[in-house]
Amino acid sequence: MAASVCILTLSAPRHSGRSSLLSSMPDKNQFVGRWVNWTDFIRVEQRLFADGRFEATLFEEEKDKVWAEAKGIWEVVGNRIQWRYKSTRGFPLPRRVDTNKIVYVDENRFSVLERNGERTDLYRAIKLDETSVNFDLDQVQPFLRRIAGFISSGFGSIEISRFIKRVKKLKPDGSCPFVYPITFRGVACPFRIVVFMDDIDAPDLDFYAPVKLIREIEKEIRKLDTYVRG
Numbered sequence: 001m002a003a004s005v006c007i008l009t010l011s012a013p014r015h016s017g018r019s020s021l022l023s024s025m026p027d028k029n030q031f032v033g034r035w036v037n038w039t040d041f042i043r044v045e046q047r048l049f050a051d052g053r054f055e056a057t058l059f060e061e062e063k064d065k066v067w068a069e070a071k072g073i074w075e076v077v078g079n080r081i082q083w084r085y086k087s088t089r090g091f092p093l094p095r096r097v098d099t100n101k102i103v104y105v106d107e108n109r110f111s112v113l114e115r116n117g118e119r120t121d122l123y124r125a126i127k128l129d130e131t132s133v134n135f136d137l138d139q140v141q142p143f144l145r146r147i148a149g150f151i152s153s154g155f156g157s158i159e160i161s162r163f164i165k166r167v168k169k170l171k172p173d174g175s176c177p178f179v180y181p182i183t184f185r186g187v188a189c190p191f192r193i194v195v196f197m198d199d200i201d202a203p204d205l206d207f208y209a210p211v212k213l214i215r216e217i218e219k220e221i222r223k224l225d226t227y228v229r230g
Helices: 137-148 157-168 211-229
Strands: 033-039 042-048 053-060 065-077 080-089 098-105 109-113 118-124 128-134 175-184 187-199 202-210
Touching (some): 033 175, 118 175, 128 187, 137 157, 137 202, 157 187
Antiparallel strands (some): 128 202
């Protein structure tokens, strides 16, 4: 799907498509359902119907409002997924069929390649929640290491180190979103963190994750509050 349209190919961060290859041709039924993905501060929620229809809504998260909408027809042809738009609101109606190569699919996630070769991950919609906390910068890494202990895969020492490097480059009032494809309690799902540098070396972190993971994060936040208050 064309990147300029900003519908089904949006995600953050983006990854190379080399690491995930299909072992067999995908079946259309694997894609039926509700899905979610992000690009920067835009959340894309979409529904792929068994009869071939799709509906997509783009939300501007910072303002908590709908940014754009689209409806159309989708189908799987070989190892590619095709999108034909019937109506849009918020951007011009694309006249041609968009096509994405499918490089990965399982019960709770699928990935497609963009025209520029980058990969976009889409996650089956599950019940998610959010929480936030303000840190001194030197508190962030040890806190994230404790959170990583609740996550089976997808968010460990490598991801945390890269996260810290990017956060250290933020200037006051700067912000940066991250999305990690994790496995939590046996389910593939998104783990999203949005960082806002409230002051010098004082970032706000907003976490968006499965409800039970958010509860664990909130427990760690309360422990941190107890420690700070002495």
